[in-house]
Amino acid sequence: MTHRVFRALALHGLRTPYKAALRSNARRINYGSLANFLAQSANILAGSPRVVGITTSDPLEAALADLALTFHGHVAVHVPPFFSTVQRAHIFEAAGIETFIGECDAAAVTEGLPRPEECPPLDGPLSLPVIGARRIIFTSGSSGTPKGVLIGEKQMAAAIAGLDKAILPNSEDTHLSLLPMAQLLEQVAGLYLPLLAGAEVCFCPEALHALFGGPMAPVMAAMSEARPTTTVLVPALLSRMVSELKSTERIAPESLRLVAVGGAMTSPALLTSAKSQGLPVCEGYGLSECCSVVALNMPERARPGTVGKVLDGVQVRIDDGEIVVSGPTVMEGYVGQSPVTGEWRTGDLGRIEDGHLIVEGRKDWLIVTPQGRNINPEWVEACLCADPCIPAAGLHLAQDGQLEIIAVVTGPVDPARIERLLAGLPHYARPVRVRFVPASHEGLLKPGGGIDRSQLPQLSAMLPYHSLSHDQKECVA
Structure with missing residues (x-):
């Protein structure tokens, strides 16, 4: 051809x-x-x-x-x-x-x-x-x-x-x-x-x-x-x-x-x-x-x-x-x-x-919460990426078993803005905290879209976090 x-x-x-x-x-x-x-x-x-x-x-x-x-x-x-x-x-x-x-x-x-x-x-x-x-x-x-x-x-x-x-x-x-x-x-x-x-x-x-x-x-x-x-x-x-x-x-x-x-x-x-x-x-x-x-x-x-x-x-x-x-x-x-x-x-x-x-998302990125919920991270991340100041985001399960999201930002973003962007999600899919990382962080952004997920654990350990006001915990009968 x-x-x-x-x-x-x-x-x-x-x-x-x-x-x-x-x-x-x-x-x-x-x-x-x-x-x-x-x-x-x-x-x-x-x-x-x-x-x-x-x-x-x-x-x-x-x-x-x-x-x-x-x-x-x-x-x-x-x-x-x-x-x-x-x-x-x-x-x-x-x-x-x-x-x-x-x-x-x-x-x-x-x-x-x-x-x-x-x-x-x-x-x-x-x-x-x-x-x-x-x-x-x-x-x-x-x-x-x-x-x-x-x-x-x-x-x-x-x-x-x-x-x-x-x-x-x-x-x-x-x-x-x-x-x-x-x-x-x-x-x-x-x-x-x-x-x-x-x-x-x-x-x-x-x-x-x-x-x-x-x-x-x-x-x-x-x-x-x-x-x-x-x-x-x-x-x-x-x-x-x-x-x-x-x-x-x-x-x-x-x-x-x-x-x-x-x-x-x-x-x-x-x-x-x-x-x-x-x-x-x-x-x-x-x-x-x-x-x-x-x-x-x-x-x-x-x-x-x-x-x-x-x-x-x-x-x-x-x-x-x-x-x-x-x-x-x-x-x-x-x-x-x-x-x-x-x-x-x-x-x-x-x-x-x-x-x-x-x-529906990547098979090997599927998150299974301690409550037994299956969450595709791209579904949650797409909510943040509708904001022009957030070119990418990465949802993962932190060491304490809670959902947290790392937002890649091009400028200052208030945590309350994150809460508003996530408000349409069901309760179980909302992360309990957010961490911010600048878009200039080397090798983090993919030009084809998305974030280098191999860096999420390291970023989680080194970046300060902001709690999100909603309570992500749920009772399981």
Whole structure:
């Protein structure tokens, strides 16, 4: 399918050479220049396949590197700029990276790609891409130790085909890319899918900072200027976007037809608030191990409380409450481990109702209280994350057997505010105390949404707490 994308890109370069393909602030790369760039990059990337790390923090440069490496049949490894030094070093070793494109904090060989704007024009059509390109996506999961998900041509082909049928991108689309290019979701839905359709991709370099609590003004300015038709968000970024629109008494651009949100559970209150501000939000569900997207709602047929219908070509069944995925999107395997054959047990709990998938949370995150209550922490956490000052939260059972929640904050938050956010929960699910941690805490926030749960016990031991006024204890007959 990336072959199909490159064939389409070659046609766009011939038929609409001056149409914008990629844009970032004042920089604009048209389809003709992009085709010239892919041909010219052969001077550097020709030869046998090798594993190449992409370490640039500039999303446009990361996209160019991804396209070039894929076109020339190499293994692309995005090194997330938000990973810690230890995590990055682990990626270098685990993936067996041979050379790098971009900045590198290790003594290694780096390669420089030509600037598309300076590449000479092609004498004829763009050649066919080299077969066999792959990518390794490192995800921290719940342990904090990055795991390398190996994605090949088959997985990319199926994911792009499924999204193409669901979203129906066209050449008039403008995709606003706000998630890091290191995330597989943005590579598939925010780069390859728009280019397949001949659409334009607009990058906002400042979005990475906003994702971790930085100012939203550049993101809102980019949205206003680009007037996008599609974008992909995580709940924390959606919450902050809604807050910005409300505080400035504005609504989202009327050009938007789809705002896909995923990566973590999104509260119904946030979804309702987003729609009132003109954001056509639709929940989706996926994981890197299944090439990112498994199911997606669409505005014209969205079912509240679900993540939509399973993508065409993907199969899902429920086994003892667990979501099990099969089909061509299932990864080749984890780097350094045995290949995956057949279906993939996601570890997520869920059910299917009237053809729509409902995700209930992670199986191994389920909390069983001393009173025998089963509580999915994401349900409780989503209530806090509807607040734009709380990009993430982590509920856990403390050593004294009581529920407590750790709120990741971008500014001062009063405990009474926490109580109000949790007021709609049943009595047994409400934590008895809250601890606050700044969003700047290294490695705590996940760009795909959520919190690194491996840090919760340590944070609980070191942070002061604030008691919440409701009494969480209950009698059991």
